[in-house]
Amino acid sequence: MSSACDASRHFPLHLLVWNNDYRQLEKELRGQNVEALDPRGRSLLHLAVSLGHLESARVLLRHKADVTKENREGWTVLHEAVSTGDPEMVYTVLQHRDYHNTTMALEGVPELLxxxxxxxxxxxxxxxxxxxxxPLVSRICPNDVCRIWKSGAKLRVDITLLGFENMSWIRGRRSFIFKGEDNWAELMEVNHDDKVVTTEHFDLSQEMERLTLDLMKPKGREVERRLTSPVINTSLDTKNIAFERTKSGFWGWRTDKAEVVNGYEAKVYTVNNVSVITKIRTEHLTEEEKKRYKEPLLALLNMGVRKFPCDSVG
Known part of the structure; x- marks a missing residue:
């Protein structure tokens, strides 16, 4: 009884979300901090979505709750939405997230230019x-060479690492070319493998006027794809990161390593104690879907296991 009273006194909005009292929540939110956190570091929207309370989530989204925020464990609101297994929840969160990201991107273009x-x-x-x-993990660790050119208001980025799927990295040659002036911008994606160029032209003033939440409706297959795939969160742990000059030469005659890049002498450093942490959630998947995504991982882990024949001793 006392814990309920404490929650009501110290976290009244979270208690309303917990009980899915969305009508009272609508009234109480006026003038309140919509990003308030509970003792577990959950925002109101995180709590509403993780509990599957769609009505409360919609109220919070109308009050401009941050749909891109992560909780203490690094899970986003969309991660939590997918984990509920509710297509309508995923649709709602996706729509608001895409609207938020598009708005922020358009607003940031003039400053970027x-x-x-x-x-x-x-x-x-x-x-x-x-x-x-x-052992064997290094073979699936990512690597890439990224090249960047800048000239005037034009920027080009070349990459070869495109994504990660079914426990393997997707490779390809891509160039992204950005250019713009004042109120317009153009983004080109060059697929060198398929010899295809995709161009998007933005008139910033018109785009901002036309942009509405209704235009950000997710496609049905996008919702379905997320609901039938594991929720994967990959992050870098850099708490103990350390930089060290790379050495060259033989023992006793080792010196700091340097390389010449485009005519400039560059120092070479080794970065240690950086961990790639991957968390996977599958509570929204069926047993068949879990098995489908589990098998590639087991196959990878079993690659390093050698089986030796055993002779029985009589």
Missing amino acids: RKILEAPDFYVQMKWEFTSWV
């Missing part, structure tokens, strides 16, 4: 890779 123009022209090439001391 200004910063690009102010920056000096350059070319940079970055090679990165992850390794692991765990």
